[in-house]
Amino acid sequence: MPAEELVRMTGIAKRFGDVLALDHVDFGITGGKVHALLGENGAGKTTLMNVLYGLYRADEGRVEIKGKEMAIRTPRDALRHRIAMVHQHFRLVSNFTSFENILLGTGRGLKFEARAQREKVESIAREYGLSVDLDAKVKALPVGAQQRVEILKVLARDPLVLILDEPTSSLTPQEADVLLGAIKKLAMNGLGVVFITHKVREVMSIADEITVLNGGRVAGRLQVSESGEKRLVELMMGGRGAPPLLQAGPTPARTSAAQGEPALVLTSVSVGSGKGASAVEEVDLAVRHGEILGVAGVSGNGQRELAEAIMCVRRAGSGSIKLDGIELTRLNTKQVISMGVGYIPEDRMGDGILPSMTIAENIVLGREHSPSFSDRFALNRKAMGAAALRGVEDYNIKTTSVEAHAGVLSGGNVQKILIARAFLTQCKFLVAHNPTRGLDIAATDHVLRSLVKQKEGGAGVLLISEDLDELMAVSDRICVLFKGQVMGVVEAGSYDKYEIGAMMAGKKKEASAS
């Protein structure tokens, strides 16, 4: 079957105020191929795809579909040309069931063809291995399942061109593999797929062609067959920086001299999930100063509840949580933060960002009471601006000013705001939940290095992540959570992916092992 060019975008330019987000970009999508769209945070990937999907109107350039110039002004136009998009951030109605979400917008007139649709969705789910509970409310589903709902939702519309904007960033590696398999199959069935990601491994495993954007311009275009992994990493890093920590392999075993005083001590902590059953059960953990304790586990096994209980966002049902000997369970979130505890929440759009407020205001959120940013009554806006500027420079947040609204930032740059907020000062303790989600390679590396720096500055760090490579790269110990219980703790120097993987699946660590 000769590959047919489905979409051709030529000379696309898009400007937001002073920012030239796209600088005359050419891009093509071919049937039966997976086209990886890569580039640093804020490079313009999402913007380019939003233009194709009719969410943004390009200032210049043309879009051809199967060789004919078309004007795509709204997502409705795009869908009519069978172009579908899964967005970087979920757009599901959380009070609806999965199926209701999938059904949304498919009705003709006043009528849904619910029964026929249901069969269709079920068969698509089966064919591509995207299993979800169709009758569960979306808000009750773990993120991975929500991502599958998003994908089923667009597949139910028989797309010819499928745009996936960082679909794997909220998935565990296992879930990601399933999705990658599904994408491969979709391409085999003739679809043209655009796949945005920051992960080299994924690009190598499924992409056919690659376009790299940099600062709104095409920085490189190549076939996967002709590029090695090393060259790809270089391209994605934009040719700067030292080799990333992640590439350096797991942390070596520590000398016992590095052991600090206990910082956070959890004693038989149970946390309710709000649905009756408890999400965290009888957990005992201790994190020392100057130590990074990694928490591994498939998402939805109590990580979120654990983090929120430490931050007093959620009440621990029983047990004690002590930081430097002070009982946290009796405090409120504000008091915990002012003790010097930093927090990077998992859900950046839901729990993290204030979209209609400025970057400066976002960065100081949580510390607005501290004497460095206010006297008793009034904010010290100068100090806020200065601190924010430092954060913007430190973490390379792409913006024209700290007074810009945080809501217009690219996904990765929003994540960097949360990072800058947590690292505003040297913490006493840090709870970081998937801190590198959605970050480009350079930024991921920078964040991991910052975690290590916090640790070296004496902080205790609880790093919750679904990415084992990341955990092994910086953690001094890794504990594995399964169904809210600790399956075991592994020391640096004896990390074994298979052992940890088995514990993630619910196998308790044998006591004799260490």
Place this chain on the structure above:
Amino acid sequence: MNKDKKGDKLAAQVATYLIGVAAALAAAGVMLGLLGKNVAEGYSLLLTASFGSATNLSLFTIKFVPLLLMSLAFAIPLTLKKYNVGNEGQFLLGAVGAVTVAFMLSSLPALAAIPLLLIASAAFGAFWALFPALMLYKFRVNEIVSTILMNFISFYLVLYVATGPWRDPFAGHPETQAIPSAFDLPVLLTNPAINLGLVIAVLAPLASYYYIFRSVQGFELRASGANERAALVFGVNSNLLAPMSLVIGGAIAGLAGGMEVAGLQLRLVDGMQSNYAALSIIIALIAYGNPLGVIVSAIFITVIELGGSAMNAVMGVPVELVYVIEALLLLFILMANVFERRRR
């Protein structure tokens, strides 16, 4: 560059407002024309009714002052997406508080009387917002429902007080006697007539602006309005702030009611709340709750109100037309904003 950009944004915002205003005025002209009235005369009345003479200017401030304060009472809770539609009842309670103090402590000298009256009216207004605030805090009762119910109670409370021992038996309408003159707001100018009320009304939005945009607590109110969950996760106690903002709104509305008694009516009158509450909501929404914006939109709505009455009196234009224009104005401005956002 930073400054420029802010300027650009402001310019774009002003432009959308002007478009909305122009569209509403044009629609008003068309309707006047359809009614067979002289369109030019209508437009000129619109301006002269507020600013044409010293007397008219007095009329303008009489309406402007309570509208401005009522709008702030709505705008402050609006910062965290709470709708204080109870400002009407809070206004009336402020008026009740004013006459209560005036009659109970009738022998006080003016120097003590006036601050006491203002404090009492704010306290009464705050008190009226306290019930909905507590219900919101304890049981998450929707503040729109609870404050509307409080409005109904306040109507009867006013009737009760106005027909009680302080009533004016010679008035053909439920109202009290005049308060002792020591409690009248000091007059600063006689022609146009301007009293202390205008000074307070002009300071109030500046203070509110400072509170919302420059204070720590205002920061938390805005954070809560921007993303309640994120604010909560980072230690902002929205559960407490939201009820508190209602109480602050109540105090401001109460102050408006007290000043209406001490500066204009000089007594408690059944129905003295006029249509302030409805207009205040329009004013605050047009300004998106920004206290400085509220000044401008309050001036604008006052001008239209007075212009409308003048058109009614002079040209026989039905008063309903004024309501139509006000509604269109809100609609057009909101629409212009939507288009402004779409255009990208």
